[in-house]
Amino acid sequence: MAGNAAMAATPPGQTLANANACMGCHAVNRKLVGPSFQQIASKYKDDPQATAKLSQKIKRGGAGVWGSIPMPAHPSMSDANIRVLVDWVMAGSPAK
Numbered sequence: 001m002a003g004n005a006a007m008a009a010t011p012p013g014q015t016l017a018n019a020n021a022c023m024g025c026h027a028v029n030r031k032l033v034g035p036s037f038q039q040i041a042s043k044y045k046d047d048p049q050a051t052a053k054l055s056q057k058i059k060r061g062g063a064g065v066w067g068s069i070p071m072p073a074h075p076s077m078s079d080a081n082i083r084v085l086v087d088w089v090m091a092g093s094p095a096k
């Protein structure tokens with residue numbers, strides 16, 4: 001599964017998650033330091049404020065939703081990139 005075709009098919013959300021070290025604390029399907037992206041998608045699936053809440057959490061950081069370990073702030077990430085990441089997480093973090 002290597003080569004240019006596979007690379008071109010990598011979703012931007014996954015690329016951004018790798019590029020911004022999100023995967024040092026998160027995995028798609030198991031808890032690491034933070035909750036898995038699948039846990040997050042399932043918790044917020046019926047929440048109309050999910051995009052706003054999760055975008056704010058990535059930008060400003062914070063703790064208390066999943067436990068006492070804080071999620072670090074990412075103040076230098078663009079709102080557009082954060083939106084791509086949130087949409088990717090809420091879509092179930094598809095890997096291609």
Ligand code: HEC
Nearest residue numbers: 020022025033034054057062063064065066067069070071
């Ligand atoms: C140093 C470890 C660490 C890094 C790096 C990290 N996170 Fe987190 N993340 C956490 C922890 C811990 C939580 C749980 C925070 C809480 O309980 O409120 C969390 C929570 C979240 C949540 C759920 C927020 C909520 O309020 O339910 C999302 C979405 C998220 N992270 C996305 C990301 C993305 C995207 C990145 C990369 C830009 C990232 N995280 C990088 C540790 C991390």
